[in-house]
Amino acid sequence: MAVRSAPDLENGSSNGVMEKLIEPAHTEKHFTSGEIVRDIIIGVSDGLTVPFALAAGLSGANAPSSIVLTAGLAEVAAGAISMGLGGFLAAKSEADHYYRELKREQEEIINVPETEAAEVAEILSEYGLEPEEYDPVVSALRRKPQAWLDFMMKFELGLEKPDPKRALQSAVTIAASYIAGGLVPLIPYMFIPKASEAVVTSVGVTLLALLFFGYVKGRFTGNKPFRSALETTLIGAIASAAAFGMARAVQSS
Template identity: 80%
Template structure:
């Protein structure tokens, strides 16, 4: 068999071996941020107002106002965070470009040092270093990824992050407020809100654990516990202040 040729068996194995990698990490992170705060904050607010004997209509009005303000605030925070990340990448990119032009020997030595950390011997990495020196763009990409650990951000990332977090916050925030729409008596509505929100927290926590690689059951219990503590604290504080 001629060198470099792929046999039929190798082609079959390559076709059978399809790697599946989860590549929506940023979106999942934004959804987690939005939904977790959306479920917890309006839930605690509604519980606190219920503890103060507010009416269902007042709780619903205050809750919806908080959801609107929270979605805007959280979305803006996500936008600024993604924008800052992109600005940081561009600053480091320009700096690396200047260093490759101004001090190429120093940068080449850094490439050699990086490769040596992976156990590659000098006689093995010298051709790689020389090849990168002949290809400035590849050299720049290598330094950004392996020296600085930075990936090129998606130019649409800031807007996508803002919208994802805001929408996720609204969806999460509407869950604890829904019972107050249909149940006019606040004492009964708060019980339904607690049950509905705790179920939502369990489901959300399980899904979060599944997508983030942690134990789903443990994540579900932790997420639910945090929400329960927040609402209980708000309810108790309202009762204390009222007393």
């Protein structure tokens, strides 16, 4: 039986190490568009359900398709503006809150540095670090005020610096998503003059859209796609059924 010499063993070990070193670097893939997806979900989900419920309710009152379509388009326009403005104000409020806390934290670092340094030590100790391990980190941060400020904003307050374009982006995304969702249940009324017939097609089209949207939403949010699809569709169906039933009840009274 052949026995490998020491140099061969060394070369074999060396080659193994080299093979590991030249392996492709690990690439981490993280989903970083959570805020945009959230805005799309808000816009589309409301866009599909609210105009759908309105159209179903008017159809239940035997309104002609032209009236249903006019009212539906008016609601889509008003809803898109309202929700877009709401998204803008929400993002603006988050940004204002961040900068208020940033200014306060900056003043505390200047006026009560010992207290702030103790807070850094407390935060690091919560991660299992011992004093001899986190003391150098605390000292290093005290020598770098900006890094210290960033650390406190993120780890003490849990706040991330907002994108300056976030408010406008949120408004546009929510409004556009609302319009896209809101037009779906109204399309049948553009081609079918009789509302009582158009509403049947609208129900089918909207339920399919809700199923598809719920499935996609589940994939992006990490939930079970089929369960998300069913839940989203159920909510839309309940909303439209309630509106249709109320319109029928008012008409018959």
